[in-house]
Amino acid sequence: MYNIGIDLGGTNIAVGIVTKEGKVLKKTSVPARAERPFDQIFADMASCIRQLFAETGIKESEIESIGIGTPGCIDTEKGILIFAGNFKYGKNIDYRAEMAKHFDIPVYIGNDANVAALAEVRAGAAKGVKNAIMITLGTGVGGGIIIDGKIFEGAYSAAGELGHIVLISNGEQCSCGRKGCWEAYASVTALVRQTKAAMLANPDSIMNKTPLEQVSGRTAFDAAKKGDKAALAVVDQYQEYITEGLADMINIFSPEVIVVGGGISKEGDYLLNPVREKIKSRVFGIGLLPDRKILPAELGNDAGIIGAAMLHA
Numbered sequence: 001m002y003n004i005g006i007d008l009g010g011t012n013i014a015v016g017i018v019t020k021e022g023k024v025l026k027k028t029s030v031p032a033r034a035e036r037p038f039d040q041i042f043a044d045m046a047s048c049i050r051q052l053f054a055e056t057g058i059k060e061s062e063i064e065s066i067g068i069g070t071p072g073c074i075d076t077e078k079g080i081l082i083f084a085g086n087f088k089y090g091k092n093i094d095y096r097a098e099m100a101k102h103f104d105i106p107v108y109i110g111n112d113a114n115v116a117a118l119a120e121v122r123a124g125a126a127k128g129v130k131n132a133i134m135i136t137l138g139t140g141v142g143g144g145i146i147i148d149g150k151i152f153e154g155a156y157s158a159a160g161e162l163g164h165i166v167l168i169s170n171g172e173q174c175s176c177g178r179k180g181c182w183e184a185y186a187s188v189t190a191l192v193r194q195t196k197a198a199m200l201a202n203p204d205s206i207m208n209k210t211p212l213e214q215v216s217g218r219t220a221f222d223a224a225k226k227g228d229k230a231a232l233a234v235v236d237q238y239q240e241y242i243t244e245g246l247a248d249m250i251n252i253f254s255p256e257v258i259v260v261g262g263g264i265s266k267e268g269d270y271l272l273n274p275v276r277e278k279i280k281s282r283v284f285g286i287g288l289l290p291d292r293k294i295l296p297a298e299l300g301n302d303a304g305i306i307g308a309a310m311l312h313a
């Protein structure tokens with residue numbers, strides 16, 4: 001038996017057939033075109049699944065579940081998307097009823113950040129670990145909490161918004177409406193803002209070779225590796241912000257592993273070694289317990305497919 005995982009993003013819909021071990025056997029994707037009516041988006045998902053059946057020879061009867069990872073606020077028990085935030089998928093969409101128009105297979109849904117965390121615990125960087133936290137540093141700071149091997153959702157499936165703990169009271173404006181959230185300091189969006197400010201304040205910095213409008217999350221990291229002082233300061237402060245939030249996560253959840261995902265996690269040890277060092281003096285019970293591992297995510301873009309395929313169990 002296999003499971004199907006669907007990563008329903010704002011840009012692309014990625015669909016894969018996944019083995020019990022969490023290996024993507026075959027995958028495909030189509031543009032999401034999220035402004036369309038929802039039944040059209042489901043029809044696209046269904047044709048992706050049929051395409052995968054045709055390409056692999058796997059039959060509908062060999063599929064145990066269809067899992068869908070989706071942005072937004074969801075009711076996982078009923079399989080309903082309540083509200084999709086930045087995405088235009090609308091409100092109160094019954095994923096199960098929509099998918100039932102195409103296949104007679106049980107459907108499970110999960111929040112996309114939670115689904116990625118589940119994938120990393122079942123088949124990625126935190127494989128075999130019971131308690132783990134995943135944070136994804138991107139446009140925002142996404143989070144997922146895994147307790148005893150399962151997603152912790154809290155009431156109304158709304159837990160795990162780890163990016164919206166407050167780091168600095170009355171600080172930078174956050175996209176959620178509150179001020180001073182961790183996301184407003186540790187996201188790549190925030191890093192870009194911090195980089196631009198350092199460029200303006202330090203005209204001699206080699207970061208200024210990059211035009212302001214082309215600054216990315218890599219600009220400060222690239223210049224820091226060449227020894228640029230202003231860039232080193234930006235990177236150090238950014239690692240400081242990441243560390244403070246992660247130390248809170250350890251103090252609350254005591255995970256064995258924290259998985260750090262998002263494009264910037266490709267900086268690997270260059271990003272994470274200073275965080276691992278800084279965090280030692282900030283975790284409750286300093287030195288009395290083993291260090292919690294802070295590891296880069298392993299599954300990359302496949303995490304959404306793999307985690308969705310594992311929602312059934």
Ligand SMILES: [Zn+2]
Pocket residue numbers: 163164174175176177178181183
């Ligand atoms: Zn916020």
